[in-house]
Amino acid sequence: MPETSAPPEPILKKDMGRALISAERIAKRVEDMGREISEVYADIDTPLVLVVILKGATVFAADLLRSLSIPAELEFVSAASYGSGTSPGKLRLAHMVEGPLVGRHVLLIEDIIDSGRTVSAIAKRLRKLKPASLRLAALLDRPARREVETRIDFTGFVIPDRFVIGYGLDYAGLYRELPGIYTLT
Numbered sequence: 069m070p071e072t073s074a075p076p077e078p079i080l081k082k083d084m085g086r087a088l089i090s091a092e093r094i095a096k097r098v099e100d101m102g103r104e105i106s107e108v109y110a111d112i113d114t115p116l117v118l119v120v121i122l123k124g125a126t127v128f129a130a131d132l133l134r135s136l137s138i139p140a141e142l143e144f145v146s147a148a149s150y151g152s153g154t155s156p157g158k159l160r161l162a163h164m165v166e167g168p169l170v171g172r173h174v175l176l177i178e179d180i181i182d183s184g185r186t187v188s189a190i191a192k193r194l195r196k197l198k199p200a201s202l203r204l205a206a207l208l209d210r211p212a213r214r215e216v217e218t219r220i221d222f223t224g225f226v227i228p229d230r231f232v233i234g235y236g237l238d239y240a241g242l243y244r245e246l247p248g249i250y251t252l253t
Contacts, residue, residue, distance in 0.1 A: 087234075089225055091247035094207075094235055097224050098128065101205065102135025105222055108203075109173060115139035117174045117199075119165055121190065122146045124179035127236030127244065128207040128224075132177065143167055147186050159185055161193070169197040175222075179236050180208040184216035208232070208249070225249075 109116050116136070120129040122144050133140060143165035174194060178187050187204060194202055205222035212229035227249075233239050234246030243250075 086250070087248035088227060088230070088232060088251050089235075089249040091235075094224070094248065095131070098131045098207075099135045101222050101224060102132055103137070105132075105175065105205065106137040109138055109175075112138075112173050112200075114172060115141045117141050117143055117165075117167070117169060117172050118177050119143045119145055119174055119190075119194065120177045121179070121186070123244070124236045124238065125177045125207070128179055129177045132205065141167070143169075145190055147190055159189055161189060164193060165197070169194065169199045171198070171200050173201045174199040174203070176202065176204045178204065178206045180210060180227075180232070181206045181218055181220060182210050182213040184214050184218035187218060188216045207235070208237075 105116075116138060118129060118133060118140050120126060120142060123146075129142070133142065145161070145164050147159065147161050176187065176191060176194065181187060181204075187206075191202060191204070203221040204219065206220050207224040209220055209223050209226045210229060211226065230251040231239070232249050232251055233243040234248050234250045236244050237249065238244045239252070
């Protein structure tokens with residue numbers, strides 16, 4: 069029987085700082101971002117294509133999608149640059165979009181921009197699919213860790229250089245369900 073790794077140690081309440089960003093602040097900001105994105109894309113002829121980076125951006129993308137006042141379609145890409153801890157690991161792109169993007173307006177959705185390596189690699193692959201436009205929306209921007217110049221067209225919040233969990237962001241696959249964004253102490 070193959071060996072399995074032990075599950076991660078749970079984060080105790082005492083290790084979880086207070087909410088860096090409350091659920092209420094997130095909801096208001098996502099609603100504002102949805103209005104802004106809808107205004108930018110108001111005159112396009114086809115539905116906007118949201119390309120969601122799995123898994124972390126799913127919660128943000130679902131709320132953002134519901135805040136739009138324009139037609140939109142969903143596509144997904146699977147990428148990971150974190151292993152089971154808090155340090156960046158090797159970038160893996162496991163799944164790219166399934167639908168055609170030629171001549172379509174594409175909005176790439178990411179939970180957090182750290183080094184910029186993940187979103188840069190995905191954007192490079194998406195550009196090869198010849199979209200009419202490609203923009204980036206990110207819930208969180210952590211510029212202190214930037215390694216690759218990254219233009220974020222729609223930003224939710226700029227955060228300090230702290231490891232964060234909640235609202236889709238995880239620690240070893242856990243804590244995505246938390247309603248706010250929390251720091252680890």
